[in-house]
Structures are given as structure tokens and as C-alpha cells.
Amino acid sequence: MRRCSAVLGVGRLWRRTATCDASVNTRSQSSLPAWSADPQVFGPVGGFKDPELPPFNHTPTPYTGPSKAEVLALRKQYLNPAIFHHFKDPVMIVEGRMQYLFDETGRRFLDAFAGIVTVSVGHCHPKVLDAINKQNQLLQHTTSIYLNNQIAEYAKELTDRLPEPLKVAYFxxxxxxxxxxxxxxARLYxxxxxxLALRNCYHGLSEATMGMLGQSSWKFNLPQxxxxxxxxxPDPYRGVFGNDxxxxxxxxRDVIQSCTPGRVAAFCxxxxxxxxxxxxxxxxxxxxxxxxVREAGGVCIADEVQTGFGRTGSHYWGFETQGVVPDIVTMAxxxxxxLPLAAVVTTKEIAATLATRLHFNTFGGNPVCSAGGRAVLRAIDEDGTQQNCVEVGGHLLKRLNELKGKHDIIGDVRGRGLMLGVELVTDRKTKDPAKAETAHVMERMKDMGVLMGKGGYHGNVFRIKPPMCITKDDADFLVEVMDIALAEV
Structure with missing residues (x-):
């Protein structure tokens, strides 16, 4: 029978430590210690009070649309069944501000997943909203066959943040x-x-990128x-060579020699x-x-879709953490x-390959998206967002490692800045994935006000990648909520 040391707390006001038996519901009246009669600590039926979100000065707009049940019914009838939702009892989100989301009742949640690592500087960030709204009033769309200042200025401002010779962008x-x-x-050049790609990787779900990704759960049974x-x-936790x-x-090297003609196009x-x-x-x-790869005639592609724009804290781009400069960088x-925006940045020589034929993207570099993208770059610089990833991310990593010391079910805590992961296992020696337990903890954290993401082939890893404006108080709240939820499994 597994035992754990549970940290109990209400908000950031106090903390107490108690030993709990994992087979007992730690929120039940029978398992409460002597000091449980304190009305400041326990609710009316004897259960622990949920931690409280840090104060936030925003009143959500009253929601007047269809009910949650009606929206769910519309989805089931009119959206492709491949479109799934998190949680047994799905959350309906109607508003967002910075690191928080609001449901149709006005309840506030801490967003720990940032719309699948997409909201960087914050939901409805005022600088980004202002830039988008101003451009919307001037020109919503024109393609790159005409001149427009937004796409041209954006290309310069974006590539200025990349090392030489990565100076040409395609949106x-x-x-x-x-x-x-x-x-x-890469193939043309x-x-x-x-x-070459890594097992366990993910690079998208177009037919070509589906063939490159390294998990069967995302691959359809078709030629690819x-x-x-x-x-x-090269997985330091589960890989056969550890961190070497x-x-x-x-x-x-062996794959190049045995599975290719000895010459390759790229490594991604x-x-x-x-x-x-x-x-x-x-x-x-x-x-x-x-x-x-370069010795075999290939180019190196860095997928910065999730690790870019300061999220790792120590560096603006993920590839910089390993001291390399790629030949092509992808970002989104x-x-x-x-905003629906992405880019490929590369060298002049590689970029020139597309000019050998006609190539065009109708919405790439749309003026509104370009204006928003430029505002994101300014917000990162002006708000000290990257440094916030260092400070808050470091604090959160420390707190999560403390949880690992209290809960056997945590097999590994890892990551950089505000791109963190917590892997749950049923046994630390065998590292068997705790899939069902992860789902339960994720559901309970939602009930207490934290919206988490999960990943890994078995769905047993919490992906903690919030908007990069998250505060230390938010980080403490997340850890307290996770602590309570883990004590229940």
C-alpha cells in the first residue's frame, strides 16, 4: 500500500504537513487530524477548502449566449467527431485576460496550458489588442502580391532576433x-x-508532417x-543512454549509414x-x-513552435540552449x-529554392496577423517576459521538485523556464505510466481552478506551459492545487 506525505494548505496563508494513506480519501471526515475543527481550514462538511486564486482586477463581461449544454450539443452535431475536449465535464471558456480564463458563469481559472502553448504574452494582452484593432480599421487583408508595410517591417523585426545567417522569413x-x-x-536545396527525425517527436498533422512525427497515436493508416x-x-529520463x-x-550516424543512401536532406x-x-x-x-547531418549533405531544422520567443527563459530560442545554429527555423x-500565424526563417541561399517556381500563400503575412506578431515581439521586450520565465519558471520548478519529494507517483520533473513537465508513474523503478491517475489529477485540478495540459505517448505527463505573464503567486497556487489532487490518488 503506497503512502505519501501530503502538504495541506489554503491559499498562501498557511501550510501544514500530515501523513496520509493513499487508500483513504484524504478529504473525508474520518481521516482528519485533531485540528480539523478549525472553520478557517475546513468547509462545512469537513473537507479541505480549495486554495484560492491570487487576486486579479478584472470583472468578466456577463455571458448571454447559448448554454454549455446547447454548445456541447451543437459541437456533437455539426463539428467533426475528431475534435475532442479535455475533461469528463468539459469547461466552456468565453473570456480571457492575461494568465486567466473565465467560463460562462464568470468563474476564473488559471490557464496552465496557454491554449496548447500558444498564448505567449497573455490572453487579450492590451498591446497586442491595440495593434490588431488599429490594423483592422485600416486594412484587414491583402496578399503579398501588393506592398504593405506590416509584413515587411515584421520580417525585419523577427529576423533581427535570430543569429546570422538566418535572415529571410516566409510567413x-x-x-x-x-x-x-x-x-x-531542405529537399530542394x-x-x-x-x-531524419526523432522518435516521440511531433511536428504537425499535415500529410507530410504526420509522416515525420514519431508517435503512432497521431498517425492515420494511410501511405505516409x-x-x-x-x-x-535522446530522452534523459527514459532513454537507454540517460543524459549522454x-x-x-x-x-x-548508424541510421544515415544503414537506412539512407549516405546523403540526407535534413534533420528536424x-x-x-x-x-x-x-x-x-x-x-x-x-x-x-x-x-x-551536415557531413551527410543535409541541413538542420529547429522546430521552435513551442520553445521559441523566450519560453525557456535562459534563451530566446530553444536551439540556443544546446549551443547550435540551425539552417532553418520553424515557428508558430x-x-x-x-493569431493564425507561423513562419519559416532560413538563409538567403536556402530561401532562393522557392523562387525556382511560383509559390504563394494567400494568408501568410496578413496585415492584421503581422501587426499582432509585431506587437508580441514588443510586449516580450517591454514586459520583461523572458526574465519572468527565468524567475517564475525557476520558482515553479523548485516547488514541483518539492512535490516530487512528497509524492511517489511523480517520477520526473523537468523542463526550462515556463516549459515544464511532471511525469506520473505507478512505480519509480519500472517507470510504468500512471495514465488513469494523471487523468484523475487533471480533472481534480480543473475542479479547483487550474486548467492543465497533458502529453507523452501514454498521456501521463503534465505539460505546464502557461502564458508567460504568470506570477509566483500563480505558481504557488498551481502547486498547492496539484498537491491536494495528488494526495487523493
């Missing part, structure tokens, strides 16, 4: 589209066809993955695998991998703070 609408284009450009070769994932990046790179990798469960690549892996999600 598209999504991460899938960006990675699809990067694959095509090198004249080679084979592309032509010319894609998957190599050993050079040993994993030897498998990449996330620096921290997002959908795969916040898996950081083993130390020293990317420098060795980039060297091997946080680039637009929720």
Missing part, C-alpha cells in the same frame, strides 16, 4: 504548414530526399512517411519535445547530430499569441 498560418515547407525547402527515418530519442547526448548521436528536431511530454534532449546531442503558436 504561413500554422506550425504544420511551416514544418511542411521546411521539409520541401540539398537535392537529397531522406529526412516516405523518405523519413526515425532515430533513437553523444551516445544517442551514434544511432543517428524540437529542443524540448512538447506533445511528447516535455522531453529535453540529452546534453550535447544537438551539436553532434548537426555535425553528422506563441509567435502570434493566438
Amino acid at each position: 504561413v498560418n500554422s506550425g504544420s504548414e511551416a514544418n511542411d515547407m521546411a521539409m520541401m525547402m 540539398t537535392g537529397n530526399y531522406d529526412i 512517411g516516405f523518405g523519413i527515418r526515425h532515430t533513437l530519442n 547526448g553523444k551516445k544517442y548521436a551514434e544511432d543517428l 528536431a524540437e529542443t524540448i519535445q512538447g506533445v511528447g511530454g516535455t522531453v529535453q534532449l540529452a546534453d550535447g546531442y544537438l551539436p553532434e547530430a548537426y555535425k553528422l 503558436k506563441g509567435i502570434g499569441n493566438g
Whole structure:
């Protein structure tokens, strides 16, 4: 019978420690210690009071639309059944401000997943809203066949934040589209066809990128993955070589020698695998991998869809954490703070490959999206967003590691800045995934006001990637809520 040490608390006002038996509902009257009669600590039926969200000066607009039940019925009838929702009792979100979301009743939630790592500087950030609204009043859409200042100025401002020689941008609408284009450009530029990717990776759901991603749960049973070769994932927690990046790179060398003509088009990798469960690549892996790929005639693609724009805290781009400079960078999600915006940034020589034929994207570089993207860059700089990822992310990582010391079910805590992961296992030695327990904890955290994300092949990893404006008080609230939920499993 597993036992755990549970930290009990109400808001940030006080904390007490007690030992609990995992088989007992820790919120039941029979398991309460002697001091449980304190009305400041326990609710009217003897259960612990839920922690309270930090104060926030915003009153949501009263919702007047169809009910939650009506919206759910409309979804079931008119939306593709592939569109799923989180939670057994789904949450209906009608408003957002900075790091918080509001449901149709006006209840506030801490957003710990940022619209799947997409809201970077905050929901309805005033600087981004102002830029979008001003551009909307001037011109909502014109394509790149005409001149417009927004796309041109944005291309300069974005590429100014990347190292040489990454100075040419192509704007598209999504991460899938960006990675699809990067694959095509790499093949055109090198004249080679084979592309290397990591097992457990995720790069999108277009037909081409679906073939590149490394998890069967996202792959349909249709012809795909032509010319894609998957190599050993350099996972420090579950990988066979632990945190030794050079040993994993030897498998990449072997794949080039045994599964390709010896010449490759590209190697594509996330620096921290997002959908795969916040898996950081083993130390020293990317420098060795980039060297091997370039020796085989290939280019190196950095997927910065989730790790870019300061989220890792220590660096603006994820690839910088391993001391490499890629040949192509793909970005989306946080680039637009929720706008349908993505980009491929590369060298002049690689970019020139697209000019050999006609190539066009109707909505890429749309004036409204470009204006919003420029405002995101300004907000990151002016609000000190990257430094906030360092400070709050470091504080949150420390608190989560403290939880690991109290709950056996936490097998690993990992990540950088505000891209963190907590992996739940039924046994720390065997590392068997605690899938059902993760789902339960996620549901309970929602009930207490925290909206979490999860990932990993078995769905047993909490993906903690909130809007980058989150505060230390928010981080403490998240940990307290997780602590209570974990004590119940």
C-alpha cells in the first residue's frame, strides 16, 4: 500500500504537513487530524477548502449566449467527431485576460496550458489588442502580391532576433504548414530526399508532417512517411543512454549509414519535445547530430513552435540552449499569441529554392496577423517576459521538485523556464505510466481552478506551459492545487 506525505494548505496563508494513506480519501471526515475543527481550514462538511486564486482586477463581461449544454450539443452535431475536449465535464471558456480564463458563469481559472502553448504574452494582452484593432480599421487583408508595410517591417523585426545567417522569413498560418515547407525547402536545396527525425517527436498533422512525427497515436493508416527515418530519442529520463547526448548521436550516424543512401536532406528536431511530454534532449546531442547531418549533405531544422520567443527563459530560442545554429527555423503558436500565424526563417541561399517556381500563400503575412506578431515581439521586450520565465519558471520548478519529494507517483520533473513537465508513474523503478491517475489529477485540478495540459505517448505527463505573464503567486497556487489532487490518488 503506497503512502505519501501530503502538504495541506489554503491559499498562501498557511501550510501544514500530515501523513496520509493513499487508500483513504484524504478529504473525508474520518481521516482528519485533531485540528480539523478549525472553520478557517475546513468547509462545512469537513473537507479541505480549495486554495484560492491570487487576486486579479478584472470583472468578466456577463455571458448571454447559448448554454454549455446547447454548445456541447451543437459541437456533437455539426463539428467533426475528431475534435475532442479535455475533461469528463468539459469547461466552456468565453473570456480571457492575461494568465486567466473565465467560463460562462464568470468563474476564473488559471490557464496552465496557454491554449496548447500558444498564448505567449497573455490572453487579450492590451498591446497586442491595440495593434490588431488599429490594423483592422485600416486594412484587414491583402496578399503579398501588393506592398504593405506590416509584413515587411515584421520580417525585419523577427529576423533581427535570430543569429546570422538566418535572415529571410516566409510567413504561413500554422506550425504544420511551416514544418511542411521546411521539409520541401531542405529537399530542394540539398537535392537529397531522406529526412531524419526523432522518435516521440511531433511536428504537425499535415500529410507530410504526420509522416515525420514519431508517435503512432497521431498517425492515420494511410501511405505516409516516405523518405523519413526515425532515430533513437535522446530522452534523459527514459532513454537507454540517460543524459549522454553523444551516445544517442551514434544511432543517428548508424541510421544515415544503414537506412539512407549516405546523403540526407535534413534533420528536424524540437529542443524540448512538447506533445511528447516535455522531453529535453540529452546534453550535447544537438551539436553532434548537426555535425553528422551536415557531413551527410543535409541541413538542420529547429522546430521552435513551442520553445521559441523566450519560453525557456535562459534563451530566446530553444536551439540556443544546446549551443547550435540551425539552417532553418520553424515557428508558430506563441509567435502570434493566438493569431493564425507561423513562419519559416532560413538563409538567403536556402530561401532562393522557392523562387525556382511560383509559390504563394494567400494568408501568410496578413496585415492584421503581422501587426499582432509585431506587437508580441514588443510586449516580450517591454514586459520583461523572458526574465519572468527565468524567475517564475525557476520558482515553479523548485516547488514541483518539492512535490516530487512528497509524492511517489511523480517520477520526473523537468523542463526550462515556463516549459515544464511532471511525469506520473505507478512505480519509480519500472517507470510504468500512471495514465488513469494523471487523468484523475487533471480533472481534480480543473475542479479547483487550474486548467492543465497533458502529453507523452501514454498521456501521463503534465505539460505546464502557461502564458508567460504568470506570477509566483500563480505558481504557488498551481502547486498547492496539484498537491491536494495528488494526495487523493
